[in-house]
Amino acid sequence: MSRSGTAKYGPDCRRKSSPTSATRLEKLHKKLKRSRKPGKQRGYGRFLAFPDSGDVTLDDAKIKAAAQWDGLHAIVVHGADELEAQDVIARYHQLWEIEACFRTNKHDLKIRPIYHWSPRRVRAHIAICYMAFCCLQHLRKHLDLLGHPMSPARIRNELNALQLSILRHKGTPDRYACQAMPRSMPDASSPASA
Known part of the structure; x- marks a missing residue:
């Protein structure tokens, strides 16, 4: 090489x-x-x-x-x-994104410590953490596009504050979900966030 x-x-x-x-x-x-x-x-x-x-x-x-x-x-x-010298330097400067991803997995998603001992469960734990990381990155990207950038910790706090109430109709067996949105989360349907 x-x-x-x-x-x-x-x-x-x-x-x-x-x-x-x-x-x-x-x-x-x-x-x-x-x-x-x-x-x-x-x-x-x-x-x-x-x-x-x-x-x-x-x-x-x-x-x-x-x-x-x-x-x-x-x-x-x-x-x-x-590669040209400028390309090498540009790629080197992109390393912070990879380091930020590892930091998110380690601190925000708490991939470690792993309290499993069988290889199947360890792999499953890491796969679940990776899927959570992908969902988090997807959510962060969409929040950035809406003009509401948030850190992983703030996203977690906002999602923990979400509430869902189930309402039952007295005359019929129908049920309705009523979601209470925290004040700081953007509403995708509102014209201000479009």
């Missing part, structure tokens, strides 16, 4: 997300002053020097070497030689 890459440079990226920015290094200096044994500094451990004297310090050579890469964003792609 072939491998290709693309890179982009942005000075605004350099200012915002630079690990060697002055404010981030100042915070690291303050941490080192508070504790001479900071342990592993997540992400910044590569800038620390551990001399024989025992005091942990910042290594200026490592900081300068890392600063030359500030603002550079590189993406390595496997098996996509025919």
